[in-house]
Amino acid sequence: MASARTGELDGYAVGAACRIDARAPGRTLAEIAVGLDPEGVAVDVARRRAYVACSREDRVAVVDLETSELIASVEVGAEPIDLVFDEASDRIFTADAHGDSLSVVDAAELRLVATVSVGMYPSGLCADFEARRIYSGNSMGSSMSVVDLDTLDTIATVEAEPGAGAIAIDPARGLVVCVNFIAASATFIDTQTWQAVGRVDVGSGACAAGVVSRRGEVFIVNSLAGTLSRVSLDTFELVDEVAVGRAPVGLTVAPSGDRLYVSNRGAGTVSVVGADDAAQWGQLTVGEGPGGVAVDPSNGLVLVANAGSGSVSVVEDLLAGAPPRPVEDEEHWLVGKPLPEFSLVDFHTGERRSSLEWAERRYLINFFASW
């Protein structure tokens, strides 16, 4: 029920003068087909473009954010997973997992200009644009590479833990946080000495991170545990854990600093999490199997790479702040109903098999993708 006050509905502060559905606090403005298994995404504000690493096609897709169209693509190394755009050098960097390298693309000419060897299976990238460094988490090498953004020289290789991947930085504290997927931990590295100065155990499948420097905290996504760990950057201790959506895999901190966006690969949603209350405010519906997430700093729109759909969603977050009541998950509409019949080809035998074969049996169906 709308109140007399403009811009409020059921106690929810709204960011636009329009009705907000508490269970759908976002509005999809576009969904753009980009290619197979898009993962990392970054925004080029000046050109009004998004760059998307299409990991199954070994290329970067270029999207015009004004027209919402795919306008170009650039071949890079093998299996680009994460991606960074450096405005100062006007170059795009990809972490090419199966190439053990970073690809460097000239953003003006959209061509590959360099390849930088790093450790084994780089899967996470993060840049300190002021200090002119880019960090690569090398998952199979259990290490982090530090590369000069301008000269492309490797400054240091730092030992982390198994599955070193996602990276986040706090320049104010001179810290880099390297998240270790297999070890389910995070390593804290001093940017003056390149030595590890601390570590913390987090949840299983730790795979993304974002720093809220004003709070002195880093949030770490735990994909298998389905949670977000909040860790102090001063004590390196776990502060608390927040439940988010199913199989969370990506995270970005909003430029406003008041919230985080966490992509839930298992649900087709992005959780909006308050940076101060560490509570899930709501979930934005995006494409299928979302992964990489970024915010366009010029307008606050959320860009999400959907690995299942092969697309990028552009979504407006309509939440002005925390809701008055937490939104509870609804039970799936299928629960309590007969499973619709299926008839699908068996991978091993090539024969078609029907659900009737499992009549009067109890079974678990696991929908999966090999990526």
Added chain:
Amino acid sequence: MRRREEARSGLDVILIDIWEGSDPRPEVERFCELWGVESTILMDETAEYARSLGVRGVPTNILVDERGIVRAVGLVRLDDLDAAIDELSARA
């Protein structure tokens, strides 16, 4: 996880592959080799069946009882999956 669930509860496990692109077989082959998967794998190449069930993410688990009734959807966390299977077993 799958072997454990099958062994523990006598539950059949059916893997359904989706969202692989135009040539899924080599990807699924690699997946099976890497993870030692021997369970039944069915191919939903167009994801039509997945969409008909409202599946929007992976992994998504669906638990079905002996009457063909869906008992739970989602169940990504291991403790949630264990609890749902235990409940299903208790009803039998």
